Amino acid sequence: MVNKILIVDDEPSITVPLKFLMEQNQFEVMVVHTGEDALAAIDHFVPDLVLLDVMLPTLDGFQVCQNLKSDPRHRTIKVVFLSAMTRDMDIAKGNTLAADAYITKPFANADVVRQVKDLLSG
Amino acid sequence: MKLNNKFWLFAVVCMTFTAAVAVTLAVLFWRQLNPSEQHMLMRLFKVQFWYFFSTGVFLFTAFGFTLDWFFRFYIIPLNQLIEETQVMNTVNPAHRLKIDGSREVQTLARLINVSGDQYAAAKNIIDQTVESAKAKTEAEKNILATIMAELTQGVLICDTVGRILLYNRQAQRVLNKVQRPGSAENSGEDHDLVTDGFVGLHRSIYSLIDRNLVQYALKDIQVKLEQKKENVSSHFAVVTQNRRQIRVETLPILDEDKRVAGFVLIFSDITHQLEHAGRLNQHLKTMAKNLRSSIAAIRSTVDLMIQFPDMGAEQKKDFLENISAETQSLSRLLRTELTETIGFANSRWPLSPILATEFIQTLKNEPMATADVALDVAECDSRCMIRVDGYSLVSAIGFVRSCLKKELQTDCSRIRLTAPGNLVQIDLIWKGEPVKIETLRQWSDLSLTEAQKGYPLTLKEVLDHHHAEIWPHTDKTNSGEACLRIFIPMVQSEGVPENIRHVTLLPKGRPEFYDFDLFNQGGQTPEMGQRMLGELNYTVFDTETTGLDPRGGDEIISIGAIRVVNGRLLHTETINQLVDPCRSVPAESIKYHGLDDGMLKGKPTIEKVLPFFHRFAQNTVLVAHNAAFDMRMLKMKEKATGIRFDNPVLDTMHLSAILHPAHNEHSLDTIAKRLGVFINKRHDALGDAIATGEVFIKMISLLNEKGIYTLQDALTASQRTYYAMLKY
Numbered sequence: 001m002v003n004k005i006l007i008v009d010d011e012p013s014i015t016v017p018l019k020f021l022m023e024q025n026q027f028e029v030m031v032v033h034t035g036e037d038a039l040a041a042i043d044h045f046v047p048d049l050v051l052l053d054v055m056l057p058t059l060d061g062f063q064v065c066q067n068l069k070s071d072p073r074h075r076t077i078k079v080v081f082l083s084a085m086t087r088d089m090d091i092a093k094g095n096t097l098a099a100d101a102y103i104t105k106p107f108a109n110a111d112v113v114r115q116v117k118d119l120l121s122g
Numbered sequence: 123m124k125l126n127n128k129f130w131l132f133a134v135v136c137m138t139f140t141a142a143v144a145v146t147l148a149v150l151f152w153r154q155l156n157p158s159e160q161h162m163l164m165r166l167f168k169v170q171f172w173y174f175f176s177t178g179v180f181l182f183t184a185f186g187f188t189l190d191w192f193f194r195f196y197i198i199p200l201n202q203l204i205e206e207t208q209v210m211n212t213v214n215p216a217h218r219l220k221i222d223g224s225r226e227v228q229t230l231a232r233l234i235n236v237s238g239d240q241y242a243a244a245k246n247i248i249d250q251t252v253e254s255a256k257a258k259t260e261a262e263k264n265i266l267a268t269i270m271a272e273l274t275q276g277v278l279i280c281d282t283v284g285r286i287l288l289y290n291r292q293a294q295r296v297l298n299k300v301q302r303p304g305s306a307e308n309s310g311e312d313h314d315l316v317t318d319g320f321v322g323l324h325r326s327i328y329s330l331i332d333r334n335l336v337q338y339a340l341k342d343i344q345v346k347l348e349q350k351k352e353n354v355s356s357h358f359a360v361v362t363q364n365r366r367q368i369r370v371e372t373l374p375i376l377d378e379d380k381r382v383a384g385f386v387l388i389f390s391d392i393t394h395q396l397e398h399a400g401r402l403n404q405h406l407k408t409m410a411k412n413l414r415s416s417i418a419a420i421r422s423t424v425d426l427m428i429q430f431p432d433m434g435a436e437q438k439k440d441f442l443e444n445i446s447a448e449t450q451s452l453s454r455l456l457r458t459e460l461t462e463t464i465g466f467a468n469s470r471w472p473l474s475p476i477l478a479t480e481f482i483q484t485l486k487n488e489p490m491a492t493a494d495v496a497l498d499v500a501e502c503d504s505r506c507m508i509r510v511d512g513y514s515l516v517s518a519i520g521f522v523r524s525c526l527k528k529e530l531q532t533d534c535s536r537i538r539l540t541a542p543g544n545l546v547q548i549d550l551i552w553k554g555e556p557v558k559i560e561t562l563r564q565w566s567d568l569s570l571t572e573a574q575k576g577y578p579l580t581l582k583e584v585l586d587h588h589h590a591e592i593w594p595h596t597d598k599t600n601s602g603e604a605c606l607r608i609f610i611p612m613v614q615s616e617g618v619p620e621n622i623r624h625v626t627l628l629p630k631g632r633p634e635f636y637d638f639d640l641f642n643q644g645g646q647t648p649e650m651g652q653r654m655l656g657e658l659n660y661t662v663f664d665t666e667t668t669g670l671d672p673r674g675g676d677e678i679i680s681i682g683a684i685r686v687v688n689g690r691l692l693h694t695e696t697i698n699q700l701v702d703p704c705r706s707v708p709a710e711s712i713k714y715h716g717l718d719d720g721m722l723k724g725k726p727t728i729e730k731v732l733p734f735f736h737r738f739a740q741n742t743v744l745v746a747h748n749a750a751f752d753m754r755m756l757k758m759k760e761k762a763t764g765i766r767f768d769n770p771v772l773d774t775m776h777l778s779a780i781l782h783p784a785h786n787e788h789s790l791d792t793i794a795k796r797l798g799v800f801i802n803k804r805h806d807a808l809g810d811a812i813a814t815g816e817v818f819i820k821m822i823s824l825l826n827e828k829g830i831y832t833l834q835d836a837l838t839a840s841q842r843t844y845y846a847m848l849k850y
Binding site: 060062069070086088093 | 449452453456457543544545547556558559560589591593594595596597598607609611
């Protein structure tokens with residue numbers, strides 16, 4: 001069975017290569033660019049894992065994560081933050097919201113793939 | 123003149139006068155007799171010679187004894203009565219007469235004592251009234267002094283010629299280039315000697331700061347004043363010997379006619395600030411350089427790849443590797459340098475380091491933050507430190523609780539402290555629904571005023587000042603507990619503490635480090651001798667020595683000194699310096715001063731101490747008790763040190779002999795007792811110098827009563843005393 005990945009980022013320069021990377025690793029991928037679209041997509045796409053940017057317009061990544069994790073239907077969906085916010089405080093905030101991983105930008109493609117595979121296999 | 127000499131002079135005068143009268147009467151009597159009567163009288167005198175002679179001797183002796191009795195029971199006691207009554211009437215109203223003399227004199231002494239008691243009682247009432255009126259003014263002065271002392275900046279006020287009229291401890295700390303902590307408590311003896319000028323009342327600022335710097339600032343101010351500019355202050359910078367960088371702000375003091383009457387210097391130690399800015403600048407430079415290099419390499423490579431799409435596979439691979447390497451380099455740069463630079467650029471809100479556990483414990487005393495809440499610190503490392511502005515952070519916690527109550531109708535039941543990684547986490551825990559991020563953000567923009575009247579900061583501002591954040595915690599275990607987590611960055615406890623503040627006690631009396639009366643003081647003219655005693659600046663000093671024979675090789679082992687300015691002892695401007703005599707101290711002298719070889723070994727030698735003392739005493743009159751001895755000790759070192767003390771010298775022993783010639787005792791203890799001065803540490807150089815200073819100040823008014831007003835008057839009168847003839 002093919003795992004589904006939802007990519008949430010407002011920067012096409014990130015989503016284009018990321019989508020390509022995930023597809024190359026045999027994942028089914030959907031890309032959205034806002035927090036609101038992400039919450040809407042989760043209901044019908046039902047991803048196994050969300051690659052989530054923090055700094056999104058209006059509804060930010062932290063709020064999307066909090067909504068996701070506080071909804072019993074979606075609590076098992078893995079959330080990986082992909083963020084340019086790199087302070088210890090930002091990472092702690094992500095973890096406090098029960099995110100499964102926090103990857104800082106810029107990232108190595110191999111690290112993202114390894115982290116995604118680890119979470120989906122665990 | 124000594125009293126014994128006075129007696130003999132009096133006796134001789136009386137005898138001569140009596141003899142002259144007797145001889146005159148005898149001659150007149152002889153001339154009235156006829157020759158036969160004269161002959162008969164001569165015969166009678168020859169026959170009865172021994173009878174006449176014995177009568178004469180008896181009368182002469184009786185007259186002598188009567189004279190002595192009269193002198194001892196009337197003249198001497200009356201003289202003492204006069205001197206001691208003067209003491210009672212002036213410097214020591216508590217003094218009472220104890221005169222041995224005739225019954226009449228003793229009765230008179232008793233009556234004067236009764237008058238003294240009545241005078242003391244009346245004076246007491248008046249003093250109390252005056253004191254209560256003065257207390258208010260004095261309290262205001264003390265508040266000013268305390269504020270001055272507590273300012274983090276150094277403040278110094280000078281008159282137009284650069285004489286210091288006011289300074290605070292920070293100015294003293296900054297400008298006394300090698301610090302001598304606690305010198306006011308007489309502990310300066312273990313520290314290196316100051317090599318330059320001193321901060322002190324009536325001293326010149328130009329001995330501390332280059333005259334040109336100050337003059338330049340004053341000219342700048344003058345120009346700004348003439349141009350009627352709003353901001354007339356002028357700045358310059360100085361670097362102290364211990365490499366502290368000090369920014370000095372100069373402000374003018376204008377009199378009622380808008381003329382410059384003096385100037386204020388405000389000192390700020392900007393060493394930390396400059397270091398901080400320097401490090402930030404360095405980081406930004408490094409970052410800019412590295413960013414430019416990497417971006418230039420990537421841009422150049424990419425441009426080449428676009429320009430030559432048909433390049434060979436090998437070449438393309440090299441270019442791609444180049445781009446990859448540069449992006450990795452950029453990643454590293456962002457991870458390390460940028461994070462560090464952000465750290466440097468953080469605001470410097472006044473935060474105090476505290477153990478995280480201690481901070482939580484302090485919450486117990488703050489009902490608004492912790493009423494009915496359990497405090498849980500079990501999971502936190504007790505060594506974790508955070509920097510907080512306690513009041514605002516406690517207020518913030520109280521504010522969050524009030525928001526929970528108001529908006530979610532719930533309240534936290536437990537506050538938990540944890541410290542994973544580099545952050546300290548304060549969790550506010552309750553049973554119920556979690557807070558949404560958007561709700562929390564709304565709370566963050568609210569002012570804490572609602573919970574705390576008069577505190578206008580918002581929750582976000584308070585947290586930002588702490589570089590902290592508040593965040594909802596999502597519980598994975600489904601325990602039904604919700605939590606708001608405050609993240610506070612942990613600080614290294616090993617860091618050098620900044621701005622250590624020492625506790626300052628409110629001064630009891632008028633503080634020494636200012637004297638606005640000096641605004642009206644005349645210039646320090648060469649005609650020092652003609653200046654009034656009350657106007658002069660004095661250095662009262664004392665030495666302890668290995669013995670009493672300066673010429674026989676005895677050495678100074680301790681020098682104590684205190685300044686007197688405007689009739690006040692300046693307890694913050696003292697010297698208490700032990701001296702290594704480079705020889706052993708005899709046991710018989712140790713009995714007096716308690717200083718033995720062990721205590722003196724390794725202390726500075728007299729060659730180092732005398733130049734220091736010389737600078738301390740510059741432009742002042744030296745005062746000592748039995749100064750001839752101390753001056754001889756200093757004189758003996760003139761050749762070895764090249765230091766010559768040519769200051770005018772006043773001796774309290776001489777002055778006492780001038781004031782109280784009827785008394786034979788003029789030791790420091792006796793004078794102090796007579797004038798009502800308490801000696802705190804006898805045979806301690808500084809203790810004796812302070813006592814001598816107090817005695818001297820009391821003597822000035824007594825000298826004035828005797829018509830001795832100027833320094834020259836005092837020196838001339840001193841030279842006439844018997845004690846001035848003492849040589850060492």
